Amino acid sequence: MNTGLRASKLKQGGIRRDNASHEASKCGIVGAFFRQTVMKHRESLKELLRRKSVFQGGEFTLSSGQKSNYYIDCKLTTLDPEGAVLTGYTILELLKDSGIRADAIGGLTMGADPIVTAVAAVSYLERDPLPGFLIRKRRKEHGREKQIEGIDENKSWKVVIVDEVCTTGDSTFEAIELAEQQGLQVVAVVSLVDREEGGSKRLRGKYPYFRVFTARELLDGDQQRAPGSEKTADDTGQSTTGNPRPA
Numbered sequence: 406m407n408t409g410l411r412a413s414k415l416k417q418g419g420i421r422r423d424n425a426s427h428e429a430s431k432c433g434i435v436g437a438f439f440r441q442t443v444m445k446h447r448e449s450l451k452e453l454l455r456r457k458s459v460f461q462g463g464e465f466t467l468s469s470g471q472k473s474n475y476y477i478d479c480k481l482t483t484l485d486p487e488g489a490v491l492t493g494y495t496i497l498e499l500l501k502d503s504g505i506r507a508d509a510i511g512g513l514t515m516g517a518d519p520i521v522t523a524v525a526a527v528s529y530l531e532r533d534p535l536p537g538f539l540i541r542k543r544r545k546e547h548g549r550e551k552q553i554e555g556i557d558e559n560k561s562w563k564v565v566i567v568d569e570v571c572t573t574g575d576s577t578f579e580a581i582e583l584a585e586q587q588g589l590q591v592v593a594v595v596s597l598v599d600r601e602e603g604g605s606k607r608l609r610g611k612y613p614y615f616r617v618f619t620a621r622e623l624l625d626g627d628q629q630r631a632p633g634s635e636k637t638a639d640d641t642g643q644s645t646t647g648n649p650r651p652a
Contacts, residue, residue: 446498450482450491451618454598457481457488459623469573475624477598479569483519492520493527495617496595497535500565503615505593509556510565511538513580520567520597521555538564540583553587563592571596571616574604581612598623 458481465476482488500507510524511517518539525537538555556562564584568577581591591612599605599616608614 446491446494447617450488450495451622453485453488453491454479454482454618455623457485461624467572469575471572471602475620477570477600477620477623479516479597480519483523483569483597489519489523490527492597493523493525496520496524496567496597497528497531497533499595499615499617500593503593503613505565505613505615506563507535507565507592508562509536509538510567511540511553511555511580511584512567513576513583514539514541516569516576517567517580520569524567540580542579542583552583553589559588562589564589565593565595566591567595568597570598570600571604571608572600572602574607577604577608 454477458478459475460478461475463474465473467473467476483492496510511521521537521539525535528535536556538553541552541554566577566580566584568580571577577594577596581594584591593613593615594608596605596614596616598618598620600620605614605616
């Protein structure tokens, strides 16, 4: 009788151990699936940007006034239905992977507009809402005369400032300055594409700065770079196709 009872208890204990092993295995599978999903969103977004947004050959004038032999028109991707979803997931995963916690995400209109709305919409679908806001270059002269749209400027907010392309960083710094003038605390800055031409270096000197892609990653893998662009750790040959990291 006692022997049978002990055998039963051992059997039950074995079941519990098997269940524990099964749960641990499931955790490992879930973790691996999450990492694969993160890579899938980012890699899919990279391919879409390459296909829809990268233009090479000829001469292009950038918003900074500089000349370049390539141009990246991010809005052709971020305003695309698939591109918007991929952008939202990729930015959210970057923030999560980097340990950034914020109350809202926003940037200067109109470069940041499609990115902000994509992130806000996807965050709701993922049941972890991250409100978006847009910063006007000039305060409205009618209605409530607001400069920041989407959030209550009278509250204390920790925010992420986002922009589509970083070249000199001037437009991003303008967004940061206007946000801070309204009492917002900037906890991180994100560029969808970093052209590595000085702007990201300036930004990372004052704020936690993250980029999703470098321009070189999108230029058909030929590693070309605009004249005068800054050298980064990536120039050592380290791959930039893994998870995004601080730049």
